[in-house]
Amino acid sequence: MPFAKLISIAAALIFSAAMSLSAQAADAPKPLYERLGGLKGITLVVDDFIDRLVANRTLNKNPAIKAGRISSPPPYLKFQVSQMVCEATGGPCKYTGKGMKESHVHLNISEKEWGVMAGEFKKSLNKFKVPAAEQKELFDIVGTTKADIVTRP
Numbered sequence: 001m002p003f004a005k006l007i008s009i010a011a012a013l014i015f016s017a018a019m020s021l022s023a024q025a026a027d028a029p030k031p032l033y034e035r036l037g038g039l040k041g042i043t044l045v046v047d048d049f050i051d052r053l054v055a056n057r058t059l060n061k062n063p064a065i066k067a068g069r070i071s072s073p074p075p076y077l078k079f080q081v082s083q084m085v086c087e088a089t090g091g092p093c094k095y096t097g098k099g100m101k102e103s104h105v106h107l108n109i110s111e112k113e114w115g116v117m118a119g120e121f122k123k124s125l126n127k128f129k130v131p132a133a134e135q136k137e138l139f140d141i142v143g144t145t146k147a148d149i150v151t152r153p
């Protein structure tokens with residue numbers, strides 16, 4: 001085969017491989033962080049969510065949770081939870097707060113209180129019109145912390 005022909009076949013092969021790679025990149029879903037609207041989207045949801053938790057009557061019936069609001073005021077919680085969600089969803093942040101066991105073990109959180117938290121979280125996600133698929137993905141991530149947070153049946 002003449003050399004020029006060989007070169008043109010090789011070029012065609014490289015071109016089609018490159019096209020298929022770029023098509024794959026276009027098909028790959030964006031990281032959850034981006035689909036949530038980056039830090040702007042995440043901080044809006046977290047801000048609303050922490051306001052709901054702090055005001056929640058059922059959660060405040062637990063004296064340990066109520067006391068925790070004073071030792072960790074809402075702006076601090078909003079900052080830490082936003083950093084954590086940003087990192088866990090593939091964003092550029094680095095969470096530097098305490099581990100989930102260490103920060104919740106003394107709060108005596110029950111299964112029922114976890115359910116109340118989940119309901120309030122959903123209200124915040126709905127308020128900012130986070131689509132169902134992203135809500136599920138995010139809540140699956142949050143769910144990985146449950147075993148460290150819930151210490152009462």
Ligand code: HEM
Pocket residue numbers: 059064065066067068069071072077080081084096097098099103104107109113114115117142145149
């Ligand atoms: C029923 C569920 C929950 C309740 C009632 C709750 C309540 C609290 C309270 C009161 C504190 C402050 C504790 C203190 O200063 O003594 C705290 C800290 C914190 N919580 Fe939760 N929490 C819950 C679930 C979660 C979940 C699901 C996440 C994240 C996935 C989370 C992330 C955090 C973070 C990042 C901190 C701060 C850690 C630090 O101080 O470095 N919490 N939580």
